[in-house]
Amino acid sequence: xxxxxxxxxxxxxxxxxxxxxxxxxxxxxxxxxxxxxxxxxxxxxxxxxxxxxxxxxxxxxxxxxxxxxxxxxxxxxxxxxxxxxxxxxxxxxxxxxxxxxxxxxxxxxxxxxxxxxxxxxxxxxxxxxxxxxxxxxxxxxxxxxxxxxxxxxxxxxxxxxxxxxxxxxxxxxxxxxxxxxxxxxxxxxxxxxxxxxxxxxxxxxxxxxxxxxxxxxxxxxxxxxxxxxxxxxxxxxxxxxxxxxxxxxxxxxxxxxxxxxxxxxxxxxxxxxxxxxxxxxxxxxxxxxxxxxxxxxxxxxxxxxxxxxxxxxxxxxxxxxxxxxxxxxxxxxxxxxxxxxxxxxxxxxxxxxxxxxxxxxxxxxxxxxxxxxxxxxxxxxxxxxxxxxxxxxxxxxxxxxxxxxxxxxxxxxxxxxxxxxxxxxxxxxxxxxxxxxxxxxxxxxxxxxxxxxxxxxxxxxxxxxxxxxxxxxxxxxxxxxxxxxxxxxxxxxxxxxxxxxxxxxxxxxxxxxxxxxxxxxxxxxxxxxxxxxxxxxxxxxxxxxxxxxxxxxxxxxxxxxxxxxxxxxxxxxxxxxxxxxxxxxxxxxx
Amino acid sequence: xxxxxxxxxxxxxxxxxxxxxxxxxxxxxxxxxxxxxxxxxxxxxxxxxxxxxxxxxxxxxxxxxxxxxxxxxxxxxxxxxxxxxxxxxxxxxxxxxxxxxxxxxxxxxxxxxxxxxxxxxxxxxxxxxxxxxxxxxxxxxxxxxxxxxxxxxxxxxxxxxxxxxxxxxxxxxxxxxxxxxxxxxxxxxxxxxxxxxxxxxxxxxxxxxxxxxxxxxxxxxxxxxxxxxxxxxxxxxxxxxxxxxxxxxxxxxxxxxxxxxxxxxxxxxxxxxxxxxxxxxxxxxxxxxxxxxxxxxxxxxxxxxxxxxxxxxxxxxxxxxxxxxxxxxxxxxxxxxxxxxxxxxxxxxxxxxxxxxxxxxxxxxxxxxxxxxxxxxxxxxxxxxxxxxxxxxxxxxxxxxxxxxxx
Numbered sequence: 002x003x004x005x006x007x008x009x010x011x012x013x014x015x016x017x018x019x020x021x022x023x024x025x026x027x028x029x030x031x032x033x034x035x036x037x038x039x040x041x042x043x044x045x046x047x048x049x050x051x052x053x054x055x056x057x058x059x060x061x062x063x064x065x066x067x068x069x070x071x072x073x074x075x076x077x078x079x080x081x082x083x084x085x086x087x088x089x090x091x092x093x094x095x096x097x098x099x100x101x102x103x104x105x106x107x108x109x110x111x112x113x114x115x116x117x118x119x120x121x122x123x124x125x126x127x128x129x130x131x132x133x134x135x136x137x138x139x140x141x142x143x144x145x146x147x148x149x150x151x152x153x154x155x156x157x158x159x160x161x162x163x164x165x166x167x168x169x170x171x172x173x174x175x176x177x178x179x180x181x182x183x184x185x186x187x188x189x190x191x192x193x194x195x196x197x198x199x200x201x202x203x204x205x206x207x208x209x210x211x212x213x214x215x216x217x218x219x220x221x222x223x224x225x226x227x228x229x230x231x232x233x234x235x236x237x238x239x240x241x242x243x244x245x246x247x248x249x250x251x252x253x254x255x256x257x258x259x260x261x262x263x264x265x266x267x268x269x270x271x272x273x274x275x276x277x278x279x280x281x282x283x284x285x286x287x288x289x290x291x292x293x294x295x296x297x298x299x300x301x302x303x304x305x306x307x308x309x310x311x312x313x314x315x316x317x318x319x320x321x322x323x324x325x326x327x328x329x330x331x332x333x334x335x336x337x338x339x340x341x342x343x344x345x346x347x348x349x350x351x352x353x354x355x356x357x358x359x360x361x362x363x364x365x366x367x368x369x370x371x372x373x374x375x376x377x378x379x380x381x382x383x384x385x386x387x388x389x390x391x392x393x394x395x396x397x398x399x400x401x402x403x404x405x406x407x408x409x410x411x412x413x414x415x416x417x418x419x420x421x422x423x424x425x426x427x428x429x430x431x432x433x434x435x436x437x438x439x440x441x442x443x444x445x446x447x448x449x450x451x452x453x454x455x456x457x458x459x460x461x462x463x464x465x466x467x468x469x470x471x472x473x474x475x476x477x478x479x480x481x482x483x484x485x486x487x488x489x490x491x492x493x494x495x496x497x498x499x500x501x502x503x504x505x506x507x508x509x510x511x512x513x514x515x516x517x518x519x520x521x522x523x524x525x526x527x528x529x530x531x532x533x534x535x536x537x538x539x540x541x542x543x544x545x546x547x548x549x550x551x552x553x554x555x556x557x558x559x560x561x562x563x564x565x566x567x568x569x570x571x572x573x574x575x576x577x578x579x580x581x582x583x584x585x586x587x588x589x590x591x
Numbered sequence: 592x593x594x595x596x597x598x599x600x601x602x603x604x605x606x607x608x609x610x611x612x613x614x615x616x617x618x619x620x621x622x623x624x625x626x627x628x629x630x631x632x633x634x635x636x637x638x639x640x641x642x643x644x645x646x647x648x649x650x651x652x653x654x655x656x657x658x659x660x661x662x663x664x665x666x667x668x669x670x671x672x673x674x675x676x677x678x679x680x681x682x683x684x685x686x687x688x689x690x691x692x693x694x695x696x697x698x699x700x701x702x703x704x705x706x707x708x709x710x711x712x713x714x715x716x717x718x719x720x721x722x723x724x725x726x727x728x729x730x731x732x733x734x735x736x737x738x739x740x741x742x743x744x745x746x747x748x749x750x751x752x753x754x755x756x757x758x759x760x761x762x763x764x765x766x767x768x769x770x771x772x773x774x775x776x777x778x779x780x781x782x783x784x785x786x787x788x789x790x791x792x793x794x795x796x797x798x799x800x801x802x803x804x805x806x807x808x809x810x811x812x813x814x815x816x817x818x819x820x821x822x823x824x825x826x827x828x829x830x831x832x833x834x835x836x837x838x839x840x841x842x843x844x845x846x847x848x849x850x851x852x853x854x855x856x857x858x859x860x861x862x863x864x865x866x867x868x869x870x871x872x873x874x875x876x877x878x879x880x881x882x883x884x885x886x887x888x889x890x891x892x893x894x895x896x897x898x899x900x901x902x903x904x905x906x907x908x909x910x911x912x913x914x915x916x917x918x919x920x921x922x923x924x925x926x927x928x929x930x931x932x933x934x935x936x937x938x939x940x941x942x943x944x945x946x947x948x949x950x951x952x953x954x955x956x957x958x959x960x961x962x963x964x965x966x967x968x969x970x971x972x973x974x975x976x977x978x979x980x981x982x983x984x985x986x987x988x989x990x991x992x993x994x995x996x997x998x
Contacts, residue, residue: 331944
């Protein structure tokens with residue numbers, strides 16, 4: 002190390018300094034670099050004409066989601082749940098809401114156990130709880146949710162991950178669901194701690210396969226509790242243990258046999274060659290634009306995973322070589338959620354992962370599908386290090402044609418706030434506006450109280466639940482009801498929403514890539530099952546179009562490789578685009 | 592360590608004394624030892640040796656004192672008594688017998704060693720230093736050498752001879768790299784020297800810019816960054832062309848200020864530093880980092896390039912240059928600076944990580960894999976070291992749930 006003046010001054014200060022920094026960062030259960038936030042660039046001065054209103058109470062989403070105790074988390078399983086979903090289960094064109102729920106170790110009196118919830122969208126800003134009618138009542142440590150029509154019957158099905166046993170619910174198309182886990186041969190022999198999931202047609206045979214991440218190989222009966230060892234302390238306070246110090250886990254890949262059953266092919270696909278990870282959000286996207294979906298897993302305190310599809314049923318893990326395993330300095334971070342989107346509109350899907358406190362998020366810019374660059378600081382995204390961050394998305398909030406970033410936050414240690422009041426358990430949401438020049442600026446303060454209100458949130462899902470042309474946000478809050486942030490956009494910008502219907506490709510069109518040319522610009526989206534933090538967003542693809550009054554061209558690359566186009570499309574409407582037939586429906590709800 | 596050494600030396604001395612006793616029991620003129628007395632002397636000698644070995648110093652002292660009464664002209668006996676006193680923590684009492692031993696046998700080097708140590712530890716540093724200084728180079732036993740060195744450092748500090756203290760410290764650091772005692776001593780010596788010098792500065796020139804500069808540095812270390820900034824600015828009012836101050840202010844602005852103007856203000860400071868000191872590599876480096884973070888690759892490359900021109904061994908600047916070249920689509924040019932960074936800092940995982948990317952960009956896949964493998968090794972080593980430090984400081988309250996899972 003060069004003896005710069007700065008380095009020299011760091012060494013003055015004797016033995017106390019020697020001891021303080023390892024103590025400060027010592028003995029905690031997750032990776033954090035202990036970095037300070039970067040100074041904020043000058044604010045652009047541009048208005049951000051978006052307001053967020055939490056309409057969950059008036060919408061009827063009032064049931065608290067239970068994850069352990071509010072004031073102390075004995076085990077990590079209480080701290081990290083769970084996911085949330087927007088999906089149109091009854092195919093009426095209006096997004097419904099699915100909430101995963103957790104539980105408490107002490108249990109509940111009979112009849113009072115918390116359950117998952119399905120809410121039907123009444124189309125008037127309200128929702129009705131149809132859980133019982135739908136057959137989705139279930140209690141357990143619910144974690145992640147992903148949606149996909151695995152049997153191509155035209156109805157999107159649900160897969161739920163658990164600390165426990167995962168469940169595949171078949172959507173019967175009549176408002177009810179059936180647990181077909183065993184029938185589909187997805188039953189597990191033992192309890193596992195599953196986290197993120199994604200439906201993905203990795204072999205392009207027209208049937209959705211299933212990829213599941215796992216977090217920790219953990220048995221609650223033998224897991225140590227707070228303060229038991231160095232991994233159960235945060236800044237000297239006894240907290241739940243892990244993930245560091247606990248056994249890592251592996252991902253699982255299940256091939257859809259096309260007959261309603263799955264076969265586990267994890268080893269055959271080459272996914273076990275690398276060691277275990279603390280896997281959280283799993284997602285699939287075509288990072289190298291070769292037409293085949295690849296798999297990405299955001300991993301907590303361990304390097305992320307990127308499995309490149311070899312086109313032959315196998316994958317090659319290449320996160321380190323591609324630059325997405327760790328940050329630009331080679332350091333692991335606590336990756337929980339992941340946003341996938343083309344923020345710089347260069348035709349390649351980028352990644353954004355926010356992290357634990359005392360660390361910056363990371364923006365991986367996709368360099369033409371060859372590798373990724375850590376451009377966090379360059380993009381102005383290193384300005385916050387005070388939050389523990391979870392659900393996240395690239396979303397065009399103001400419909401200007403540039404993908405903004407929204408993420409939720411919330412600590413995992415309610416105990417720490419009692420000792421260190423500056424480490425709050427509940428913290429605000431964060432919004433970064435895309436400036437259109439490959440950089441962002443934070444605009445949270447401009448977004449109103451619904452964004453600034455503190456919660457300890459985890460999953461979040463993005464979708465236009467009221468079909469007004471603005472993407473809204475559904476947020477899971479631990480031990481509180483969810484938030485439903487209705488977005489009102491006063492910019493006057495135009496938009497387009499496209500639902501894809503596969504015919505030869507999987508019916509949900511998961512893995513399809515949509516490109517829209519409007520106003521001289523080309524934007525891409527990819528249909529994804531599972532992302533954000535172990536959550537599911539609207540399968541419709543939303544495009545902000547700015548001032549463009551028409552769409553010059555829509556291009557769809559279907560998962561099976563076929564390309565279709567449509568031109569000269571009107572803006573501000575919802576389209577349904579069917580494989581082989583083009584636009585089959587166009588409607589405006591307002 | 593000290594104990595084992597002294598036991599060993601004591602045994603040596605005692606053996607010599609016992610071996611020499613029959614021949615060199617020089618009694619006072621007119622006296623001689625009868626066979627019974629010789630047997631008694633041998634018994635006392637065994638007992639004294641045993642007492643020293645077992646840590647019963649009072650008995651050892653008593654034994655050797657008795658032997659000296661019986662054979663006062665045996666130098667080794669006086670030396671043994673000195674060793675026993677020293678080991679008993681009575682360096683003041685050890686001086687006289689060690690001196691006597693040398694008077695009887697000026698070539699008894701071990702008595703000389705212990706005389707130096709005893710004088711030093713009894714506070715007679717002025718007299719001790721010549722012994723310690725000359726004997727340090729001669730003594731073969733490493734433990735003794737270390738003690739002599741540390742005593743010499745302490746005596747020099749006591750005598751207000753800082754340059755001598757640093758010289759002796761240099762010997763110790765040369766001969767005992769990574770010794771915790773030596774490192775601890777170094778820390779305190781340099782800290783003490785720093786404190787003394789700063790106090791002299793404050794007394795002799797309290798209003799000087801140097802005093803303000805020192806104050807600013809102290810405030811910076813204490814984390815009082817706003818106060819440190821104010822002091823540095825005061826320095827500039829008194830010495831506007833003093834090198835290094837604009838640089839420090841720039842760094843503080845980057846570290847402390849969150850506002851939107853901080854970046855511009857910091858940049859201005861680094862630029863002003865370069866007006867004063869055209870080859871200041873630190874300022875060029877900071878400007879390079881600011882430009883790299885702003886995606887201004889070409890400008891970053893220029894700044895980093897200047898930094899390494901001024902200081903060719905500036906590893907961070909070489910890495911910054913490499914990163915900027917890669918990001919600026921000039922990966923072919925990045926290999927050289929990153930390769931140099933790896934040579935200069937082979938234990939830095941970041942350098943290997945970045946070099947692997949540069950190799951990959953230019954299609955040198957085998958070399959890329961090699962660097963990536965080295966990065967992984969170093970990274971894991973870093974984590975193990977970090978974990979060891981944490982464990983050492985915080986202890987292990989109980990075992991973790993399982994052993995570290997294998998990869």
